[in-house]
Amino acid sequence: MAKHFKESPDFEDTAQAPRVEPAQPAPRRRDWDAEGADDGTFGQVGGFQPASDDWAPDSVGPEEPVRRVRKRRRHRGCTVGIVVAIVVAVLLVAGGACGFALYRQAKDVKAQAQTALSLASSAMDKVKEGDFAAVSSDLREIDAICANISDLTSGPLWELASRVPGVGGDVAAACTLVGALSDVSDSALLPLADALQDVTPGKLLSDGTVNVSALKAVADALSDAAPAVQSADERVQGIGQTSVPEVTDLVAKAKAGFGALDSAVTAAKGVAPVLPQMLGADGQTRSYLVVAENNVEIRANGGYGGSQGVISVTDGKLEIGDFKPKMSIGIQNALPVTEEEEVLFNQATHEMGSDSGDTLFTPDFPRAAGLLQQMWEREYDQHVDGVVALDSVFLQYLLGVVGGVELPDGSTIDGTNAARVLMHDVYWNYDPAQQDAIFAAAAGAAFDEVLGGLGGADLTSLVAAVQKGCSEGRFIAWMENSDEEAMVKELGIAAALPNASDTSAAPVAGVFVNNIRGSKLDWFLNKDVTVGAGKKNADGSWSYPVTVTLESTMSEDEEASLPTYVAGIGKDAPDWMDERLTVLLYAPAGGSISDVSTSGSASFSTAPEEHAHNGLQVYYSVLELMPRTQATVTYTVTTPAAAGDQPLTVRTTPTCQAAR
Secondary structure (H helix, E strand, O other): OHHHHHHOOOHHHHHHOOOOOOOOOOOHHHHHHHHOOOOOOEOOOOOEOOOOOOOOOOOOOOHHHHHHHHHHHHHHHHHHHHHHHHHHHHHHHHHHHHHHHHHHHHHHHHHHHHHHHHHHHHHHHHHHHOOHHHHHHHHHHHHHHHHHHHHHHOOHHHHHHOOOOOOHHHHHHHHHHHHHHHHHHHHHHHHHHHHHOOOOHHHHEEOOEEOHHHHHHHHHHHHHHHHHHHHHHHHHHOOOOOOOHHHHHHHHHHHHHHHHHHHHHHHHHHHHHHHHHHOOHHHOEEEEEEEEEEEEEEEOOEEEEEEEEEEEEEOOEEEEOOOEEOOEOOHHHOOOOOHHHHHHHOOOOOOOOOEOHHHHHOOOHHHHHHHHHHHHHHHHOOOOOEEEEEEHHHHHHHHHHHOOEEOOOOOEEOOOOHHHHHHHHHHHHOOHHHHHHHHHHHHHHHHHHHHHHHHHOOHHHHHHHHHHHHHOOOEEEEEOOHHHHHHHHHHOOOOOOOOOOOOOOOOEEEEEEEEOOOOOHHHHEEEEEEEOOOEEOOOOOEEEEEEEEEEEOOOHHHHHOOOHHHHOOOOOOOOOOOEEEEEEEEOOOOOEEEEEEEEEOOEEEEEEEEEEEOOEEEEEEEEEEOOOOEEEEEEEEEOOHHHOOOOOEEEEOOOOOOOO
16 A cells, blocks of 8 residues: 555545546445444544445545545544644643642732731721821831732733633632722822821811811822722722622622722812811911700700800911800891791791791701801801801710810719700709800800810710711701802701702601790600601602601609799690690602601691792691600601612701700
């Protein structure tokens, strides 16, 4: 066959040669049997063998040339198979080496990540303690670790691993998280930590002066940090599906954490730039009217404003003026009120536009603050740039951080008793003629102590006290400057009614009460608001069952010793000790209230009736609440479809019950 092969023409020539009929049919299948199976299976050497005798075209030449061509193909298949096997073997060996290297790098990454987490925990503790200098050191070490981890996880091995089916998504997710954290650490956290070193309470406030330059540095750092934080958050939020449970859990936590960080930096970025101007930067002087609310004569925004004074600030230096009793400009000189306000707030006293305490009948604090600003300017010929209102419970929270103050009679109010002394004991122990002087002295001394003691306050305790007071609606503010008012809204202390036209905003309903008897009986008032599970309607809106419970907790002993001034009327009157309240139920913007019903041992002299205020639906009623009686109002609040699935929240009047 070798000799014949040499004498044969090339394959192409053989294909063109005249066909030579063999004397006998060529024993093709026996020849294939010698080299492999004849049933279309893989042979001993390899390569697929045909099962049919008719597989060769008729134009193919004599048997032996055809067989020689087949042998050449078989050798070529062997060569490819060997090459493939070698390549696979090399890849397996290389993969093993790469896998081992990747494994070692992964262990290194895990160890460094644990160190970084430990440092992060330490840094958080130092933030709570206000030790920002030490925080900066920790963050620099974390930044170096993150940079090293980022270098490791950005190499070709990790890129290759990210393409492995099954776990590639988890590897890619881990790399994205590391990269995002590294960028945020380098571009945002470190500069912020450096800027915050001068913003500890002791450095921020000293000798009644706020460090305005330090606040400016923080504002600049926040402005610079915001883009890096936003970019990192977008990358993390874009991480797709993962399969390893530990990675899935980590990604979920990272998405929540980066989202919160982005929101916080964005909010702070809006707040920080206006703080310096509010503190009288560059030599300007700003003045703010501070109103001390008395919750025992309750108002929709908190309590009757029986005492107020002005805090002025120039280049951060604070000066507190004398606190004055309530302002009364006379009904004949009253500021105008709207028809809606006349119906909802002015039917009983008719003094919303003339009495400083009654301006707070409206739950829309920007409106009340505007009236207070005008009254103060008329009364004292001084313009104020903003109004801040706080109650005795919030004052107690602050005194719990900075320490107590002594009253003119030698007694002390502090973080344990301020609310009770100012809203209960004063009425039992002092003649009405002395009470206003006690309140004014207490308010002035307390503010002096708070401002003087903040520099040495524990930061964690201070932040907790302020957050608690703000969340309960006990510290609210309004600013005349629109940028500053936007900041107040961003902080959640504006106490404004929802914009009726903004139906896509998160829905907020309202439950407010006003004392219209002039009594001080609301020390005994319990008010609880419960929102049940919502039900989605066919149009995309949601309906929630709401229950409001109002109760007088006055005991028989307290009733027997009740001063006339507290009752607000003589004992011979038929409505002696009647804690008469108006109850106001507000629907959210674009929403509605329905199915209103009342029950309980207390009675409503005015059944719930529908009204409107600033484009919002309102239900108004008058409750006659006697000692140890209770009233319950149940109704349904439906949110607008435009608000989507955002849950309903309820803003409500703060009471004394938290400090009683």
